[in-house]
Amino acid sequence: MIHIDAATHLRYATILTNAGYTFQPFTEEWHEQVYSLFKTYIRRFASSFREEEGIVCVDAKGTLAGALTYTVRELDYGRIAYIHDLAVKTAYRNQGIGTVMLNMLAGRCNEHGVLRIIGNCHKDLRPYYRRIGYRTFPAKIPIVIPEDPTGTLNICRDRYYSCWMWNPA
Numbered sequence: 627m628i629h630i631d632a633a634t635h636l637r638y639a640t641i642l643t644n645a646g647y648t649f650q651p652f653t654e655e656w657h658e659q660v661y662s663l664f665k666t667y668i669r670r671f672a673s674s675f676r677e678e679e680g681i682v683c684v685d686a687k688g689t690l691a692g693a694l695t696y697t698v699r700e701l702d703y704g705r706i707a708y709i710h711d712l713a714v715k716t717a718y719r720n721q722g723i724g725t726v727m728l729n730m731l732a733g734r735c736n737e738h739g740v741l742r743i744i745g746n747c748h749k750d751l752r753p754y755y756r757r758i759g760y761r762t763f764p765a766k767i768p769i770v771i772p773e774d775p776t777g778t779l780n781i782c783r784d785r786y787y788s789c790w791m792w793n794p795a
């Protein structure tokens with residue numbers, strides 16, 4: 627099972643829900659706004675807006691506050707979720723929106739038998755992902771997904787987001 631810090635999740639989610647925030651599926655009607663969000667806040671975003679699933683956070687007035695996109699891949703040895711992009715508008719930060727979306731992703735993954743969530747991030751964000759339960763690895767450090775019987779090495783060489791992260795069981 628993918629780890630979720632339930633107490634932190636509940637604390638953030640309760641405050642946000644009481645303030646009128648909702649967390650909704652990333653459907654086509656959100657594509658344009660989410661594209662603009664990622665374009666503003668992520669130097670080189672990975673989403674293609676074709677095959678991603680995702681979660682959007684919307685405030686009480688219906689304005690987009692943040693979004694998370696990911697893809698679940700069915701591999702020979704099991705399902706792995708890849709995070710593409712995560713961003714929260716500046717005015718909405720530090721209220722737990724990013725954490726709640728990542729925890730919701732972990733919850734969905736656990737429901738659907740996904741073994742691991744992986745992705746890469748900028749090195750400055752390593753502490754952020756660590757506090758949520760991810761392990762992070764510097765660029766060029768190979769990692770092997772333990773369930774992978776082929777022992778394939780995964781190495782991140784991305785120039786800007788040069789850090790692997792994954793959420794171990």
Ligand SMILES: CC(C)(COP(=O)(O)OP(=O)(O)OC[C@H]1O[C@@H](n2cnc3c(N)ncnc32)[C@H](O)[C@@H]1OP(=O)(O)O)[C@@H](O)C(=O)NCCC(=O)NCCS
Pocket residue numbers: 667668711712713714715718719720721722723724725726746747748750751753754787
């Ligand atoms: C990273 C990002 C998504 C975080 O969103 P957020 O909704 O503000 O994050 P949260 O509110 O869930 O943060 C919760 C906690 O993490 C801490 N935190 C936030 N950003 C952090 C960072 N860069 N490093 C370490 N801790 C961080 C907050 O202080 C808060 O802690 P607290 O509750 O103890 O005060 C947001 O800063 C962002 O959109 N950044 C620009 C886009 C980006 O870099 N995306 C990631 C691409 S890999």
